Amino acid sequence: MAYLAIVDLGSNSTRMVVEKIEDDGTYTEVERVKEDTRLSEGMGEALVLQDFAIERVLQALKNFQQIYQQYPDVQIKAIATAAVRQATNQAAFLSRVKAEVGIDIHVLSGDDEAYYDYLGVEHTLAIEDALLVDTGGASVELILVKGGQKQALISVPFGAVSLSEKFNLHDAPSAQAVFQANRYVQAVYNHIEWLMSARQLPIVLLGGANRTLARMEQVQTTGILGQNFHGFEMTANQALDLFELLIQHDKAGRIVLPGLDANRADIILGGCIPLLNLIMTLATPKIIFSESGVREGIITEYMQQMK
Template identity: 50%
Template sequence: MTQVVSNGAKGRLTMDNLVIVDLGSNSVRMAINEIRPDKTFREVGRYKEDTRLSEGMGPEKKLQDAAIKRTLAALKHFRILYQDLPNLTVKAITTAAVRQASNQADFLERVQREVGLTFDVLSGDDEAYYDYLGVMNRLRVEDALMLDIGGASLEMVNIRSGKESNLISIPFGAVNLSEQFHLDDQINPADFFDATVFLRQRLQDIWWLGEAKTKPFILLGGANRSLARMSRRQQQVLHVEQIHGYQLTTHEVFRLFSGLLRKNHEQRKQISGLEPDRADIIVGGILPLVLLLQMLDSDRVIFSESGVREGIINAYLNQDYN
């Protein structure tokens, strides 16, 4: 992991700056955090660029040139924003797309050469665990199923009595499901059926999921956040982006998903609260949630703005992440 420290010596009374660069399968995100002397922190900047790194990886799991160029451009832009901060530490993490990539080593070497960042490739279990740490730091729950649907993977954590009981990462998400089953535009019933059968078979193989039956879901990830924003727009709620702790009934999730299925790509791009560049992957991104809600007979979902980045900050402050 690259750590970048300014020339000035760190003083006890000087704020440290911790930057988390999170390279995901659909977007690259950055959070700039001020670390206080008492080891509390304050987020002072949050940035996101949609780069869709996992686009077109296909069965050979190869990162494509166009996606790599988009990602490098975003990382270079982010570097401009943080490189002159004093007392700086940068922690760069990447998840499913790079974790699965057959050309991972070439990609990471190019990022190091052109941007100066050395990425820590999180395992699926690590990603799920840091999600859990981030959620539990801000949402006090005793029993729930945490679900993070990303671009190329899905993480689940069974929370029992406030503790992580079981966790898993599965290598499918919004981008690769949408590509594999052609869920990007008008939905063909046969394609939708094939996607449903594929997902249900793989989810049924997870032995401990039965222990999460009837538990509420805690939702993370871009597709889930879009679902919350769509709901808040329809209800004309102020501060649409403030979704942390927001809840929906399972019935409302199903209603929103049904509306997505009835629209083609162009029509979905017009939905208030849904980012237009997510319109082609939103059905693939929400489908796992819908199936799990049915399988586990859960009655509601709770949205979390905290996730892997906040989990890493928490671990860093407790000296559990180097």
């Protein structure tokens, strides 16, 4: 028996799962923690990780360290995604993490991140034909799945935090700002040659911004906020209705909407715009939510290598 701790430095949050690995090759999750660190905050056009965001991440990593060090024979796999991938001060940041926390961070390429998303979903949901969409703080991963197999994948360099900052979507954005954000996102999508192969396919949503929509819809339809949204479905029109509801409110109004995480109230519009454009472009019929993503993909690969 051994333990594997997967530490994920995302652009909006820092997360960790600890898996108990049995001798027979099975595994069980024993810890799952998240801290809202927003590493991509304030990076701007210069793409520089800011000191205040770095401090938040370092504190989260030290908190996680106190947890995983309690487990015997624990192996640490630490990854970073878009914010660190794009950062011009990436090397200095990684050196500081190593010096203060003692772990090496593997920076995933955009393709790697998309591939782990695919592995995580494929291992836990019966998906034949779909477009997988992982909306993070500073990137969106798109994976085309046909016949249960990945056909194409790409990572595009915008997300909930970066779009919100670039187009000032945090509070009560102007119609012009929303239009410009949509135009910017659509222009990027227009250069993805294979994207129209996903026309009229369901979209499988990953990422915290997307799960916010699942929470809101579940509260509206059942009156109860559940804890697990894996496999939860809604129509594309229901998702568009939620975006319409969100854009009717300023930040203060969004904070009190049932099911909306208050910590995402300032970036939820930026987080929804990538999905909004996909629904309109691809005539998406329905949306399926996945709790699995990069971290689940990593444990899947780890177990495959062990076998």
